[in-house]
Amino acid sequence: MRMHESRLIGALRGQGGSLNKQDLIGQVTDVTGLSRADAVKAVEAVFETIGNALKAGDEVRLVGFGTFSVGQRKASTGRNPRTGEPMKIKASSQPKFKAGKGLKDSLN
16 A cells, blocks of 8 residues: 555544545545645546446456445335335446455554
């Protein structure tokens, strides 16, 4: 893992609780020295690029961090919670994330 990656993970560790998009942008600003506007553009570009790759059916593999992919969920029959009536649930595509070794190791 590169030094800036470990600094970012270290910064995130100290926060406790959850991290939202604005917090992530703030951390990117602090770690990289980018202006807030540039950090917003960078974070948005990463999210958009990952989303576009998944929409195209591609896998996004970030060595040391993890892999984003698309999984297929089969059609099934469920029950309406109000009425108990059976209902059909359509097949769908679901985003998946599998943590990489570097990320797993940084947590332990």
